[in-house]
Structure formats: structure tokens, C-alpha cells
Amino acid sequence: MPRGKFTSHKGRNRRFTNPEELEEERRKEQEKSKWRSKNEIDSEDEEEEAKGDKKINEGSESEEETSSDDDDQKAKGVQSLIEIENPNRVQKKNKKLSTLNNDVDNAAPQLSRREREEIEKQKAKAHYQKLHAEGKTDQAKADLARLAIIKQQREEARLRREKELKDKEDAAKMKTAQTQKALGKK
Incomplete structure (x- = not known):
């Protein structure tokens, strides 16, 4: 029971129609409309025979064809x-499975x-990395030029160090030779 003094009728006894019931009602309506159209056609045929009018008969045949075409398409909502x-309405076109698979594979x-x-x-x-590794980019060319300069500087520094070491050794030999000569040894 709802609490409080005031109660509302809006939340009570909600009943939803299930799809089976809706389908059953739709089927019954179609059967009724077919029966009505059939009975109307029969009565029209009797009247036509009495009057001898053939134009109405041709109209009823075309009505039968259009009603059978309408029955083939299922109506959705209020479309019927x-x-x-x-x-602007685009109707769905059925596609074959084989063409659908080909489209999916190719796309x-x-x-x-x-x-x-x-x-x-x-x-x-x-x-860019491939070109850089081959030395074809501007940055790679600048890097290679910088490396060549650094290699040249290091080579010059190594030669200078070797020359200084040789000079020190020569100076040490000369000093030892002079001391030996001064001492009178050989």
C-alpha cells in the first residue's frame, strides 16, 4: 500500500500487450478484410451479371491484385x-550472401x-629513418660532416700526443746520455 494520505491512480494496473497478442490481432484483421473483400466481390459479380457491366469487373480484378501485393509487404506501425x-524513404534491398561475402572480402x-x-x-x-641511414637527408649530411671534423680533430690530437711522447723519450735519452758522458762512462 502506498504510504501517506494521498494515493495516485497512475501507477496502478499497468498492462502491456505482448507481441503474440498483437500478431494474433493483426492476423485476425487480415482474415476479416479478406473475407469482406471476397464477399463484396461476390456481390459485385452478381450485380454485374444482372447489369451486364464488364468495366466494374476489370476494376475489381485490379483491386484484387493490389490487395495481394499489399499483403506481401508487412506493414509497420501506422503504415497500413x-x-x-x-x-526520401529508402526501402531495403535484399542482397545475396555470395555478393555480400565478396564485398566484405574485397573492401x-x-x-x-x-x-x-x-x-x-x-x-x-x-x-625518413631509412633515408637518414643511407645519408640522403640534410640532417644526416650535417651529422656526417660533423663526424668527419671530429675524426680529423681526434687524429690530429693522437698524432700530437705520439709526437710529445717521442719527444719526451728522446729528451730522457739525451739527458741520460749527457749524464753518462759527464760521469765518464762511455
Whole structure:
């Protein structure tokens, strides 16, 4: 029971129609409409025979054909109640499974703009690194020139050190030779 002094009728006894009941009602309505149209046609045929008018008979045959075409398409919502020609309405076209599979296999996966840009960046980076390794980029040329200068400086520094070591050794030999000569040894 609801609490409080005031109660509302809005939340009570909600009943929803299940789809089976709706389908059953729709089927019964179709049967009734078929029976009515059949009985009307029979009565019209009797009247036509009495009058001898053939034009009405041709009209009833065309009505039978259109009603059978309408029965083939299932009506959704209020579509069966109101006849509308919407130029923007796109009707679904049935596709064969074989063509659908071929389309899926042949089509490349659709990527978003960000994914495409990311892939392009990766490709560009890999291409740049390849050119850089081959020494074809401006930065690679500058790096190689800098390396050549550094190698040359290091080679000059090594030669200078070797010369200084040789000079020190020669100076040490000369000093020992002079001391030996001064002492009178050989």
C-alpha cells in the first residue's frame, strides 16, 4: 500500500500487450478484410451479371491484385492505415550472401581520420629513418660532416700526443746520455 494520505491512480494496473497478442490481432484483421473483400466481390459479380457491366469487373480484378501485393509487404506501425509516398524513404534491398561475402572480402577496412593520420605518420617516420641511414637527408649530411671534423680533430690530437711522447723519450735519452758522458762512462 502506498504510504501517506494521498494515493495516485497512475501507477496502478499497468498492462502491456505482448507481441503474440498483437500478431494474433493483426492476423485476425487480415482474415476479416479478406473475407469482406471476397464477399463484396461476390456481390459485385452478381450485380454485374444482372447489369451486364464488364468495366466494374476489370476494376475489381485490379483491386484484387493490389490487395495481394499489399499483403506481401508487412506493414509497420501506422503504415497500413495511411498511404504515403515518401521520396526520401529508402526501402531495403535484399542482397545475396555470395555478393555480400565478396564485398566484405574485397573492401578495405574503413579507418577513422585519426587512425589514417597515425598510420601516415608511422610510414613517414620509417621512410625518413631509412633515408637518414643511407645519408640522403640534410640532417644526416650535417651529422656526417660533423663526424668527419671530429675524426680529423681526434687524429690530429693522437698524432700530437705520439709526437710529445717521442719527444719526451728522446729528451730522457739525451739527458741520460749527457749524464753518462759527464760521469765518464762511455
